[in-house]
Amino acid sequence: xxxxxxxxxxxxxxxxxxxxxxxxxxxxxxxxxxxxxxxxxxxxxxxxxxxxxxxxxxxxxxxxxxxxxxxxxxxxxxxxxxxxxxxxxxxxxxxxxxxxxxxxxxxxxxxxxxxxxxxxxxxxxxxxxxxxxxxxxxxxxxxxxxxxxxxxxxxxxxxxxxxxxxxxxxxxxxxxxxxxxxxxxxxxxxxxxx
Amino acid sequence: xxxxxxxxxxxxxxxxxxxxxxxxxxxxxxxxxxxxxxxxxxxxxxxxxxxxxxxxxxxxxxxxxxxxxxxxxxxxxxxxxxxxxxxxxxxxxxxxxxxxxxxxxxxxxxxxxxxxxxxxxxxxxxxxxxxxxxxxxxxxxxxxxxxxxxxxxxxxxxxxxxxxxxxxxxxxxxxxxxxxxxxxxxxxxxxxxxxxxxxxxxxxxxxxxxxx
Numbered sequence: 001x002x003x004x005x006x007x008x009x010x011x012x013x014x015x016x017x018x019x020x021x022x023x024x025x026x027x028x029x030x031x032x033x034x035x036x037x038x039x040x041x042x043x044x045x046x047x048x049x050x051x052x053x054x055x056x057x058x059x060x061x062x063x064x065x066x067x068x069x070x071x072x073x074x075x076x077x078x079x080x081x082x083x084x085x086x087x088x089x090x091x092x093x094x095x096x097x098x099x100x101x102x103x104x105x106x107x108x109x110x111x112x113x114x115x116x117x118x119x120x121x122x123x124x125x126x127x128x129x130x131x132x133x134x135x136x137x138x139x140x141x142x143x144x145x146x147x148x149x150x151x152x153x154x155x156x157x158x159x160x161x162x163x164x165x166x167x168x169x170x171x172x173x174x175x176x177x178x179x180x181x182x183x184x185x186x187x188x189x190x191x192x193x194x
Numbered sequence: 195x196x197x198x199x200x201x202x203x204x205x206x207x208x209x210x211x212x213x214x215x216x217x218x219x220x221x222x223x224x225x226x227x228x229x230x231x232x233x234x235x236x237x238x239x240x241x242x243x244x245x246x247x248x249x250x251x252x253x254x255x256x257x258x259x260x261x262x263x264x265x266x267x268x269x270x271x272x273x274x275x276x277x278x279x280x281x282x283x284x285x286x287x288x289x290x291x292x293x294x295x296x297x298x299x300x301x302x303x304x305x306x307x308x309x310x311x312x313x314x315x316x317x318x319x320x321x322x323x324x325x326x327x328x329x330x331x332x333x334x335x336x337x338x339x340x341x342x343x344x345x346x347x348x349x350x351x352x353x354x355x356x357x358x359x360x361x362x363x364x365x366x367x368x369x370x371x372x373x374x375x376x377x378x379x380x381x382x383x384x385x386x387x388x389x390x391x392x393x394x395x396x397x398x399x400x401x402x403x404x405x406x
Contacts, residue, residue, distance in 0.1 A: 048280065049280070050276055050279070050280070050406070051406050052405075052406045063282065064280055064281065064282045065281075065282030067280065069276075069280055071273065071276070072273075073272055073273030073276070074272050074273065075272065075273045075274055075276050075277030075280075076272050076274060076277070077207070077211065077268055077271075077272065077274050078268070078271050078272050079211050079214050079215045079268065080207070080210070080211065080214075084207075084210065088203060088204075088207050089277065089281065091199065091200070091203045092200055092203065092278070092281035092282070092283045093281055093282060094196070094282070118214075119272070134277065
């Protein structure tokens with residue numbers, strides 16, 4: 001599903017990602033680790049199509065509608081409620097039975113009670129939970145998650161563990177983390193960036 | 195029809211955000227009214243109507259600029275623009291939805307500003323009002339695209355006026371011409387042509403503005 005040949009990214013003279021070869025088959029679960037500044041986020045942004053490589057080749061066999069992306073930013077409107085945010089994305093992604101799916105996601109991630117509150121009033125952890133709902137709402141074939149456990153409390157992290165376990169084998173997952181042991185049982189391949 | 199459903203959803207989101215946060219409209223309204231008051235006292239008694247019409251357009255263009263500077267602020271906070279860019283809908287729908295919302299804001303402001311102008315200076319003819327409406331389309335089409343380009347820059351407050359004002363000159367020429375000329379039809383046609391050409395250009399080029 002993802003095939004990279006000597007893909008690299010530079011911003012001017014600064015190299016954000018060293019030339020990298022990568023192959024991830026459909027249904028694979030790739031865990032990317034590396035120190036700060038090693039290029040983890042850059043790699044994920046390239047795969048998501050949010051940045052263009054400056055060298056090498058990158059093929060991602062998933063259209064925009066088949067991709068779920070969770071970055072460092074929640075990609076949410078702070079002055080909209082959780083329901084309004086998910087409804088907007090649900091419409092744009094043409095999610096079937098949108099309202100039921102949104103309700104199910106909010107229930108699952110413990111946000112149903114605060115569904116009518118503005119995102120601006122959420123804690124960092126609640127915002128991260130809602131960002132996960134947004135990324136998973138349309139049941140993507142390819143899930144690109146940049147440090148998804150960031151800011152989650154123990155309960156939120158367990159919810160995500162269960163979600164990832166369900167997705168493993170069915171969806172293709174590309175995930176960066178500083179806690180590789182947490183997802184080690186699910187990983188089909190690993191990549192350590194230097 | 196999915197395209198227009200996306201445009202409607204995106205425009206509705208902007209209207210909802212403005213109704214809730216009230217960040218932009220009150221500021222635009224205060225700006226245009228205070229500008230007209232300043233012009234009222236600045237223009238010498240007995241100054242001709244043509245000068246007043248010109249000042250109306252100065253007020254409208256700078257009020258629009260104020261709104262455009264805030265147009266993409268909700269998308270900047272929280273990275274929501276990337277969320278929209280990743281969605282499978284046509285990216286030009288993002289521009290069209292935003293342009294439609296900006297058009298509504300501008301039209302609401304003018305609902306107050308034009309009567310205020312008539313009160314301070316002189317009543318407006320139908321051709322002048324039509325000129326304002328046509329110019330709004332051009333302002334929203336071009337301004338929304340340029341505001342998206344500027345939003346990606348750290349110096350967005352400087353870049354937007356520098357990009358927008360030169361491209362707004364034909365709109366001011368057309369608008370003032372439609373207001374004071376003995377043959378306003380020519381100027382209205384000119385505004386319509388400007389709108390058509392720039393709307394198509396902006397619609398086609400938005401994809402490149404939001405792609406790296």
